[in-house]
Amino acid sequence: MWRDALLVGGKDLRIEARSRVALAQIAPFGMIVLVLFAFALGPDQSPLVHAAPGLFWVAVLFSTVLAVQRSVAVEAGDATRDGLRLAGLDPAGIFLGKAAAVGAQLLVLQAVLAAGVLLLFGARVVHPWLLLGTCLAGAVGLAASGTLYGALSAGVRLRETLLPFLLLPVVAPVLLAGTRLWQSSLAGGAPDAGASWMRLLLVFDAVYVALGVVVFGPLTEAA
Amino acid sequence: MTTIAPPADPRLAEGAPATGPDGSARLRATLWTLGVLGAVSTGATVWLGIWVTPPDKVQGNLVRLVYLHPGVAWVALYLAFGLAALASLLYLWPRTRSLVWDRLAAAAVEVGVVFTACTLISGSIWGRPTWGVWWAWDARLTSTAVLLVLFLGYLALRRVPAEPHVRARRSAFAALFAAVDVPIVHFSVLWWRTLHQGATVLNPTLSPEIHGSMAWTLLLGIVALTVDFAWMLVVRYRIGLLEDRLGAEELDRAIDARRAEGGAA
Amino acid sequence: MNYVVAGYSITLGILFVxxxxxxxxxxxxxxxxxxxxxxxxxxxxxxxRSPQ
Incomplete structure (x- = not known):
């Protein structure tokens, strides 16, 4: 299973390394979202700093939708899905590999967006480790749930419009937990119950990773 | 919930019912009984709730809305979506795989979405004079709204045309993924904020804070809306069945037509 | 009381429709x-009449 995961994840990341879709299109899209938020909220520094954690996570969520659509599109052409199945790969491995590839791209996106938030909005980090941990846990959860919904919508007509509609409400807890955790790790934010939010995020991760490992086989077979 | 016996009738399995398009005589009798029961009990709830029960000491006349709202909410949030989740699981379980469960899940979600919308609307109408706002970002309101959006997504997914078993499997997985999320959404929104009053009705002991006739009216309201729900569920199930049957018939007819063309040529 | 009447009629009206x-x-x-x-x-x- 782990070997298959490495193979599939490596394949997706190599495709990304050659096509540069995530870096050249999705990351700039996220930055545009941040800039648009700044336009919407006005040029004053204080509301921007106040809203920075939420804006960051909203931008990450939108980018997740694009990253997942890209991850599905990679398999859509040339009957690649059938190819993966014919190659005898473990479905759980395929799931973990694809999720890991999406997660890795999300981490890069988060780094770009975090730099944007810190530079453009002038937010200051107080607890860098909490910030990093939140990003990592958020990326795992978004990648796992996104990959599941990507597989669900893979064979569906109209999936471009359906996927955000299905995925975004499901990942609402990641937005809530991520925002709260960022608020407590940035300067000026109220230090509230960070531990319980982190636990919530980890539960979300565990649930969707486990669900994917168990369900990905029946979900993709004979779709 | 013995009233949903008709959908579980094995003869209806896989869209090959033995009865005519209007259903068996027993089904029609059940529907008739359910409909009359639902209408009478709902009417009685309205009568008791608006004219008979006394106004509350704290809430005044507004307490009358509380006879309707919990019943709607109970049907929407527990009965309908619980049933949909259960039916989806039964479809996914290979031994019990049958389009019966798929149709039941579809019916439960559609009716449940209507009840959820009614929950939000009746809650909002109560909240306006009580809290002073139509909408408050309170925990239960927000998680109910998220639930509504989740299951609207389910219905949108169902609308995409596909072969019945493909659609059934896809929808069942979507319901499963969404159902798993519901408790997480619940807790996240709960910690995010809360100002809603605690659950008054479904406490283990019928709360002593509620006056006698009020408690009975409340209970009657829950029963009445459950019966209404059962009626709608059965009718919606029949609609799904007839749609599948019509689809199959039209396919057959199209095939016959092609055959006839082939024979003529 | 207006809110009560509105609440009942709108909710039950939607369900009825x-x-x-x-x-x-x-x-x-x-x-x-x-x-x-x-x-x-x-x-x-x-x-x-099938072509065999």
């Missing part, structure tokens, strides 16, 4: 199925 629409949808489909099946019944018997 939905129930009526369900009834109509069911009846229309039942008619369509009956029509299709009636149209089909006389066509099926001459089976041997």
């Amino acid at each position: 939905y129930a009526v629409s369900l009834g109509f949808r069911r009846r229309r489909l039942a008619r369509a199925v009956a029509a299709v099946e009636a149209a089909r019944a006389p066509v099926t018997p001459p089976d041997p």
Whole structure:
């Protein structure tokens, strides 16, 4: 299973390394979202700093939708899905590999967006480790749930419009937990119950990773 | 919930019912009984709730809305979506795989979405004079709204045309993924904020804070809306069945037509 | 009290309209199925005309 995961994840990341879709299109899209938020909220520094954690996570969520659509599109052409199945790969491995590839791209996106938030909005980090941990846990959860919904919508007509509609409400807890955790790790934010939010995020991760490992086989077979 | 016996009738399995398009005589009798029961009990709830029960000491006349709202909410949030989740699981379980469960899940979600919308609307109408706002970002309101959006997504997914078993499997997985999320959404929104009053009705002991006739009216309201729900569920199930049957018939007819063309040529 | 009346009438009104629409949808489909099946019944018997 782990070997298959490495193979599939490596394949997706190599495709990304050659096509540069995530870096050249999705990351700039996220930055545009941040800039648009700044336009919407006005040029004053204080509301921007106040809203920075939420804006960051909203931008990450939108980018997740694009990253997942890209991850599905990679398999859509040339009957690649059938190819993966014919190659005898473990479905759980395929799931973990694809999720890991999406997660890795999300981490890069988060780094770009975090730099944007810190530079453009002038937010200051107080607890860098909490910030990093939140990003990592958020990326795992978004990648796992996104990959599941990507597989669900893979064979569906109209999936471009359906996927955000299905995925975004499901990942609402990641937005809530991520925002709260960022608020407590940035300067000026109220230090509230960070531990319980982190636990919530980890539960979300565990649930969707486990669900994917168990369900990905029946979900993709004979779709 | 013995009233949903008709959908579980094995003869209806896989869209090959033995009865005519209007259903068996027993089904029609059940529907008739359910409909009359639902209408009478709902009417009685309205009568008791608006004219008979006394106004509350704290809430005044507004307490009358509380006879309707919990019943709607109970049907929407527990009965309908619980049933949909259960039916989806039964479809996914290979031994019990049958389009019966798929149709039941579809019916439960559609009716449940209507009840959820009614929950939000009746809650909002109560909240306006009580809290002073139509909408408050309170925990239960927000998680109910998220639930509504989740299951609207389910219905949108169902609308995409596909072969019945493909659609059934896809929808069942979507319901499963969404159902798993519901408790997480619940807790996240709960910690995010809360100002809603605690659950008054479904406490283990019928709360002593509620006056006698009020408690009975409340209970009657829950029963009445459950019966209404059962009626709608059965009718919606029949609609799904007839749609599948019509689809199959039209396919057959199209095939016959092609055959006839082939024979003529 | 206005809110109470509004609450009851809007909530129950929505449920009632939905129930009526369900009834109509069911009846229309039942008619369509009956029509299709009636149209089909006389066509099926001459089976041997299939090209063999």
